[in-house]
Amino acid sequence: MAPALLLIPAALASFILAFGTGVEFVRFTSLRPLLGGIPEPGGPDARQGWLAAMQDRSILVPLAWDLGLLLLFVGQHSLMATDTVKAWMSRYFGVLQRSLYVACTALALQLVMRYWEPVPRGPVLWEARAEPWATWVPLLCFVLHVISWLLIFSILLVFDYAELMGLKQVYYHVLGLGEPLALKSPRALRLFSHLRHPVCVELLMVLWVVPTLGTDRLLLALLLTLYLGMAHGLDQQDLRYLRAQLQRKLHLLSRPQEGEAE
Numbered sequence: 001m002a003p004a005l006l007l008i009p010a011a012l013a014s015f016i017l018a019f020g021t022g023v024e025f026v027r028f029t030s031l032r033p034l035l036g037g038i039p040e041p042g043g044p045d046a047r048q049g050w051l052a053a054m055q056d057r058s059i060l061v062p063l064a065w066d067l068g069l070l071l072l073f074v075g076q077h078s079l080m081a082t083d084t085v086k087a088w089m090s091r092y093f094g095v096l097q098r099s100l101y102v103a104c105t106a107l108a109l110q111l112v113m114r115y116w117e118p119v120p121r122g123p124v125l126w127e128a129r130a131e132p133w134a135t136w137v138p139l140l141c142f143v144l145h146v147i148s149w150l151l152i153f154s155i156l157l158v159f160d161y162a163e164l165m166g167l168k169q170v171y172y173h174v175l176g177l178g179e180p181l182a183l184k185s186p187r188a189l190r191l192f193s194h195l196r197h198p199v200c201v202e203l204l205m206v207l208w209v210v211p212t213l214g215t216d217r218l219l220l221a222l223l224l225t226l227y228l229g230m231a232h233g234l235d236q237q238d239l240r241y242l243r244a245q246l247q248r249k250l251h252l253l254s255r256p257q258e259g260e261a262e
Helices: 007-035 057-079 083-114 133-158 167-175 186-194 200-208 215-230 236-261
Strands: none
Touching: 007 083, 007 133, 007 167, 007 200, 057 083, 057 215, 083 167, 133 200, 200 215
């Protein structure tokens, strides 16, 4: 039991790292673009057009750097999710395989956020500058971001957050209950194999709904949109199962209220 208990601090450390990275990701994707984090040298008039930007090294170099950071994150996130790598990790790290995957993903995302190079002089796809849009568009974006993050948090709870973070695997191992996925139905396993990112729509809302869509933000939104889209393959059977599970969860949540009403 003692060696098994040593796994718990490792899983908790991975969870804390992932949680802190998630908080930082909210700041990176929502608070900074909505509240204004990067000043614009020379103002909006100093920005270049798209054709001129493609010939300006001061724009191309940071964009290439940002692209490299994103490809590093996407490569890590995809490579470590393959069956071959997961089998290797399970062989050498055992029940900590999921926790290690989560920790590496958090570290890769930290690299993206900490070393991201803004491109303030680059062209913009859209920008709310004139009143009343300069006042109301950021407010509307802020409300939609809050709603999106609340939905993301709720969906992660429905999809068993403890298992996604690797905590449940260690907990079951310590208690001798086996692998949590082994207790799930074939329909649930089929859904999980088709839906790697259950918060795709909400993340797309966060990525694209901003008052100003500059060059580096466009690169971030475009590449992550392509990646999220490629990671999904839902069919009608998956959607029926997902709808049934959501209805069951809502029914379970409403039962105590019915009891109080009686």
